[in-house]
Amino acid sequence: MTDPPNNADRVLVLAESIFDNTAAEKELAELDEVLLSDAGSRKRYTDYCRLQVALRIELRAQHAAGNVHRRIGIETAAAPLADFDGSGDGAPFSAPLIHPTRGYFKKASSGIIGYFSQELPLSLLIASAIMGMAILLAGHIEVTHRQIAERSSPSPSGVEPTLVYVGRITGIAGVKWSEDPNYIPPISVGVALGRKYKLKSGLLKITYDSGANVILEGPCSYEVDSTAGGYLALGKLTARIGERGEGRGERGGKAEGGKMKDEGGRPNAASLATSYQPLATNPSPLSPPPSPLFTVRTPSAVVTDLGTEFGVEVTANGDTTSYVFQGMVVVQAGILGVGDAGMRDSDKRPATAVAGGESEQLVTLSAGESVRVGRECETHEEPDVGAMVRFTHPTATPQFARRIVEPPIFLDLLDIVAGGNGTGNRRECGIDPSTGIQHRLFSPRHRFGSGQFSPVTWHQLIDGVFVPDGSAGAVEVDSAKHAFDGFPQTNKMVYGSIWARATKVIQPDFVQDVELWIYAIGNAEHFAPERRGVLALCPNAGITFNLETMRKNYPEVRPIRFRAVAGMADARPLYPGADGLAEIWIMIDGRLKFHRENIRPTNAPISVDVSLASGDQYLTIVATDGGNGCACDWIVFGDPVLEMGSNDQDASNLSLRENSKEGK
Amino acid sequence: MNGDKHHDLFSELIAQHQSELYAYIFAIVRNWQDADDLFQDVCMVLWRKFETFRPGSSFFSWARQTAKLEVRNFLRRKKSSTYVNEQVLDVLAEMPIDARDDETKHYLAALRRCGKKLVSTDKQMLVFYYVENLGSRQIADRLDRPQSSVCNSLKRIHRWLLECVEKELKREEYLGGERND
Numbered sequence: 001m002t003d004p005p006n007n008a009d010r011v012l013v014l015a016e017s018i019f020d021n022t023a024a025e026k027e028l029a030e031l032d033e034v035l036l037s038d039a040g041s042r043k044r045y046t047d048y049c050r051l052q053v054a055l056r057i058e059l060r061a062q063h064a065a066g067n068v069h070r071r072i073g074i075e076t077a078a079a080p081l082a083d084f085d086g087s088g089d090g091a092p093f094s095a096p097l098i099h100p101t102r103g104y105f106k107k108a109s110s111g112i113i114g115y116f117s118q119e120l121p122l123s124l125l126i127a128s129a130i131m132g133m134a135i136l137l138a139g140h141i142e143v144t145h146r147q148i149a150e151r152s153s154p155s156p157s158g159v160e161p162t163l164v165y166v167g168r169i170t171g172i173a174g175v176k177w178s179e180d181p182n183y184i185p186p187i188s189v190g191v192a193l194g195r196k197y198k199l200k201s202g203l204l205k206i207t208y209d210s211g212a213n214v215i216l217e218g219p220c221s222y223e224v225d226s227t228a229g230g231y232l233a234l235g236k237l238t239a240r241i242g243e244r245g246e247g248r249g250e251r252g253g254k255a256e257g258g259k260m261k262d263e264g265g266r267p268n269a270a271s272l273a274t275s276y277q278p279l280a281t282n283p284s285p286l287s288p289p290p291s292p293l294f295t296v297r298t299p300s301a302v303v304t305d306l307g308t309e310f311g312v313e314v315t316a317n318g319d320t321t322s323y324v325f326q327g328m329v330v331v332q333a334g335i336l337g338v339g340d341a342g343m344r345d346s347d348k349r350p351a352t353a354v355a356g357g358e359s360e361q362l363v364t365l366s367a368g369e370s371v372r373v374g375r376e377c378e379t380h381e382e383p384d385v386g387a388m389v390r391f392t393h394p395t396a397t398p399q400f401a402r403r404i405v406e407p408p409i410f411l412d413l414l415d416i417v418a419g420g421n422g423t424g425n426r427r428e429c430g431i432d433p434s435t436g437i438q439h440r441l442f443s444p445r446h447r448f449g450s451g452q453f454s455p456v457t458w459h460q461l462i463d464g465v466f467v468p469d470g471s472a473g474a475v476e477v478d479s480a481k482h483a484f485d486g487f488p489q490t491n492k493m494v495y496g497s498i499w500a501r502a503t504k505v506i507q508p509d510f511v512q513d514v515e516l517w518i519y520a521i522g523n524a525e526h527f528a529p530e531r532r533g534v535l536a537l538c539p540n541a542g543i544t545f546n547l548e549t550m551r552k553n554y555p556e557v558r559p560i561r562f563r564a565v566a567g568m569a570d571a572r573p574l575y576p577g578a579d580g581l582a583e584i585w586i587m588i589d590g591r592l593k594f595h596r597e598n599i600r601p602t603n604a605p606i607s608v609d610v611s612l613a614s615g616d617q618y619l620t621i622v623a624t625d626g627g628n629g630c631a632c633d634w635i636v637f638g639d640p641v642l643e644m645g646s647n648d649q650d651a652s653n654l655s656l657r658e659n660s661k662e663g664k
Numbered sequence: 665m666n667g668d669k670h671h672d673l674f675s676e677l678i679a680q681h682q683s684e685l686y687a688y689i690f691a692i693v694r695n696w697q698d699a700d701d702l703f704q705d706v707c708m709v710l711w712r713k714f715e716t717f718r719p720g721s722s723f724f725s726w727a728r729q730t731a732k733l734e735v736r737n738f739l740r741r742k743k744s745s746t747y748v749n750e751q752v753l754d755v756l757a758e759m760p761i762d763a764r765d766d767e768t769k770h771y772l773a774a775l776r777r778c779g780k781k782l783v784s785t786d787k788q789m790l791v792f793y794y795v796e797n798l799g800s801r802q803i804a805d806r807l808d809r810p811q812s813s814v815c816n817s818l819k820r821i822h823r824w825l826l827e828c829v830e831k832e833l834k835r836e837e838y839l840g841g842e843r844n845d
Contacts, residue, residue, distance in 0.1 A: 012823065016819050016822075018694050018746060019694065020800070020815060023746070025745060028745060028746065032748060032749050032751075032752050035748065035752045035755065035756070036751055036752055036755060042755065042756065042759060043759075045691065046687065046688070046691050046756065046759065047826060047830070048822070048826060049687045049688075049690050049691035050683065050684065050687035050771070051775075051822060051825055051826050051829065052687075052690065052794075052822070053683055053686045053687040053690050054683050054687070054771060054772060054775050055775070055790060055794050055825070056696070056794045057682070057683055057686070058772060058775060058776070058779075059790060059791060059794045059795050060794065060795055409712065529716065530713070530715075530716050531715070531716065
């Protein structure tokens with residue numbers, strides 16, 4: 001008879017069955033139960049997971065490192081990834097192999113390769129980590145989001161391609177991918193040579209390391225095939241090159257002061273032909289030659305930047321329309337030769353047979369000018385080499401997206417209260433809670449409420465303010481006349497302003513002035529862990545924000561939750577006899593969503609987290625006294641923000657939560 | 665701190681702690697594809713909130729706590745029976761951080777020492793499994809072995825490595841203590 005397995009062994013058995021995809025519901029539940037009940041099992045389980053992750057990272061890093069060697073002509077005696085073959089603890093492959101190549105790696109400073117230029121073994125540790133990171137952050141996009149990261153040259157099975165990054169994604173607006181509409185790429189992800197971006201809709205901005213900015217406008221298909229340009233197979237893009245020539249390569253353009261020679265109002269064809277090769281693409285991802293000018297290739301033309309900003313549009317039949325916003329471009333006509341279709345080949349060189357003869361292969365466009373390069377005879381068949389194309393001038397000005405206005409991730413309520421639109425960092429401004437008038441200075445005095453909701457007319461995102469008192473029944477809390485009948489009777493009195501304050505007190509003299517209580521509380525960092533600042537809401541006061549207007553201002557996103565850290569600042573150091581007692585209320589369209597009573601300065605900060613639905617119109621935040629007047633009820637809401645999410649985000653998943661471990 | 669230094673520090677810390685952070689995520693979602701997606705999302709959240717990290721404190725601890733909301737949202741959004749439940753998510757996020765866990769460097773070094781002791785067929789199997797993403801059936805085809813045999817071998821290798829790494833880390837700790845003395 002064998003002993004029953006202990007929990008630590010059992011947890012391994014269960015975990016193995018899950019990773020084997022053989023676990024039944026019962027085993028899944030059992031594993032969760034064991035993990036909840038036994039700390040030793042948790043440790044065993046996380047150790048097991050960590051081992052798997054470390055193996056994956058390590059083996060892939062070794063594998064990728066092995067590929068680097070092979071790519072530059074150094075064959076390892078054995079596949080390093082198969083052998084855990086490090087000569088030292090930090091080396092996943094033998095040390096001598098790295099030294100002959102060190103100089104080369106130092107030259108290849110971009111991307112992950114540069115890390116190999118450092119000494120072992122730390123270098124290889126970092127390399128492993130960075131390799132893994134690169135694989136996870138970039139390489140895995142190929143696996144899980146293959147549709148947006150196709151390579152022009154598929155790698156052999158099991159061989160990780162070496163990524164050479166030429167820029168980053170720096171802007172996204174409403175992007176839907178052609179093959180995975182739900183995938184949202186994170187901003188700042190690296191853009192590697194060979195990446196193809198196929199957008200169904202929306203805008204995507206790529207910033208090349210050279211400084212050039214390209215905005216892709218869906219639907220489109222664009223492949224990054226050089227350090228200064230790309231191949232637009234379909235759709236629209238706008239390219240903006242720095243006014244001083246940033247965005248161009250090291251040679252050519254800069255050497256000539258960022259401008260090409262111009263002969264008779266037309267660029268020197270010889271210099272275009274001899275000083276650079278805009279049509280050539282880089283066959284080796286390890287050594288991309290710098291292109292002198294930013295160039296967009298299309299199925300029917302090559303558009304080369306000579307100025308600062310231009311747009312290119314490619315239609316489904318391959319016709320190319322170019323338009324210049326600023327500066328100049330050269331449009332070279334040409335169509336794909338036989339076998340070049342499909343964007344797979346590195347050689348996307350257009351044939352250059354143009355109706356009218358060789359002298360008309362190039363057209364120079366200045367600001368405000370546009371031209372279309374189209375086939376002489378449109379057919380459904382692939383054109384032959386030497387087929388004719390022609391230039392025409394569009395009758396209507398092409399339309400291009402020139403800017404991406406990115407929707408905000410948060411709207412900062414402090415910024416809004418201080419007069420901003422929620423995306424800035426305005427502070428030290430406020431509102432009179434009894435009238436809605438803007439306060440430029442904190443007003444240290446008592447006021448009586450009128451019993452009416454006071455609209456705020458000077459700010460579209462603030463609906464209004466009020467002084468709550470439940471003695472007369474329901475209280476209107478927004479301009480849509482939503483009313484709430486649960487407020488207690490108060491003394492109808494409010495002290496000070498509703499005030500947006502920075503975390504750090506910027507007027508030290510105010511700290512000793514107890515009338516300016518919002519400053520007397522000091523830095524109040526425990527209420528503002530994110531260091532955004534605090535909203536002063538001394539009872540009895542309410543403020544209502546207009547969610548509908550926020551959605552109109554940012555149609556691609558909507559407020560999905562209100563977050564803040566609430567509590568009562570301690571007045572006792574300044575007023576030893578202070579007896580602060582208050583309540584806070586959060587309402588949506590007059591419906592109570594969050595309420596906490598008996599708040600005292602001795603309570604820990606309360607985490608407020610209220611989810612917002614797509615149809616919610618008004619968010620109301622209220623503080624009332626606890627029945628003993630409003631004196632020293634120094635209620636604050638720290639770091640108050642509206643978290644913004646996509647419109648199709650499922651609000652039902654965001655349940656109302658009172659995340660207040662300490663407060664319970 | 666200027667933007668570049670801010671960015672550099674973040675990249676450095678992510679690189680140093682990616683193994684632990686990724687393992688935390690993997691322990692929750694239990695499959696590579698979701699772990700890759702979630703890790704990417706979490707990295708973006710960490711970057712957005714990086715200004716709240718206090719240099720000198722434990723990056724992994726901060727990252728794990730900061731990522732918790734994102735992880736929870738992911739679980740609710742994707743809903744899979746193989747994910748841990750939310751109570752487990754909470755206890756995993758609260759697990760004490762072993763000083764050793766905070767050091768990818770030592771862990772990977774120990775793993776490499778153990779890896780060198782594996783026989784070649786075991787190493788090859790790990791490569792098939794982790795690098796080529798092959799399942800046990802595909803590995804069995806490659807090696808011309810029964811699938812059950814491959815499954816058992818993978819379990820055996822993992823368990824052996826688990827024990828070996830643990831021993832190596834303890835040994836290193838002991839030696840490190842001696843050196844410090």
